[in-house]
Amino acid sequence: MSTTTVDTHSVAEELARLLPSSQPLVARPAEPGERPAPEAVAVVASFVGQGSAELVVVAEEAVAEAMAGAAALTLAEALRPALEAASQRLGTGVLSAAEERPAGDALTGRDVQLYALTAGGGVQAWFGIRTVSTAAPVSSAPLTPGSMRVLYDVELTLTTEIGRTRMPLRDVLALTPGTVLELDRAAGSPADVMVNGRLVARGDIVVVDEDYAVRITEIVSETSAQ
Structure with a gap:
């Protein structure tokens, strides 16, 4: 599948389903003007495969209870399983290691599709996805070694x-x-x-x-x- 036709809402729903939040979360498109605080911590990971995408999660408060007492677990590590599951909705590819950035930097640009992750009538977390179109149409067939040659040097x-x-x-x-x-x-x-x-x-x-x-x-x- 091409990232130009991916159902980003289903990606957001899958991430919301597996976030270690104390409450079940529901993903909905963010309203105009709705955004997390610029200084909030965002966990960012890049997906490379049949297309490319950057996944951004702002959920420090939503997972605080789950992380309480697990001092050795970083926020990026706590969110990794949810990011992995969400990335599988993008097709065959590789998800990079996650890193932390300010939300104001990670969610800039009009090409970011932002979702509010809600529970109990309020926004508990945020998910952003920035997809990158491929230069040519991508077949829905599995990737072959020839088509992945551009990725050969990726460690x-x-x-x-x-x-x-x-x-x-x-x-x-x-x-x-x-x-x-x-x-x-x-x-x-x-x-x-x-x-x-x-x-x-x-x-x-x-x-x-x-x-x-x-x-x-x-x-x-x-x-x-x-």
């Missing part, structure tokens, strides 16, 4: 997971040296190789020159990763 962060577990925040905050966490993976099972949170391959953990490494044993297709 991606790969992570390796040997397993996961879920636990309440209260238990995470109570972790101490010596705590043993049971993971959802049997010993000897292949590790997952992730790019921006998406599974792309599996492999065996090996040691190379006294450093850990991963020997790729399987490339995971988009359909099998779901």
Whole structure:
């Protein structure tokens, strides 16, 4: 899909759905003159893929309760899952690391579509999206290596997971040296190789020159990763 035809309201709704707010949020287009305070903290991330877009979230107050007691969690980290989910509505691509900027700088320009995220009749947070049109029509088919050549020099962060577990925040905050966490993976099972949170391959953990490494044993297709 092209970013020129993307349903930005659905992007805003998906972000509102996953924001860690104490109240369910509903996205609506901002009224003329409605804007967050220029000095408010905005979390900004760029999406590059079949098209390009910049996603801006102003939600420090809305997620304050969720972040209370989690001093090690930055605002950008708290909003990352919601940004990831929203970016998936834009098609295949890569979401950059998020950074914090003043809202007055991040939401400038007429090309920003601004949404108010409301609850209880009041605005609790804001979402802005600035889409960038491609120079030529973009096919709805998946991206091919040739069409992504312009992105070849973009550096991606790969992570390796040997397993996961879920636990309440209260238990995470109570972790101490010596705590043993049971993971959802049997010993000897292949590790997952992730790019921006998406599974792309599996492999065996090996040691190379006294450093850990991963020997790729399987490339995971988009359909099998779901």
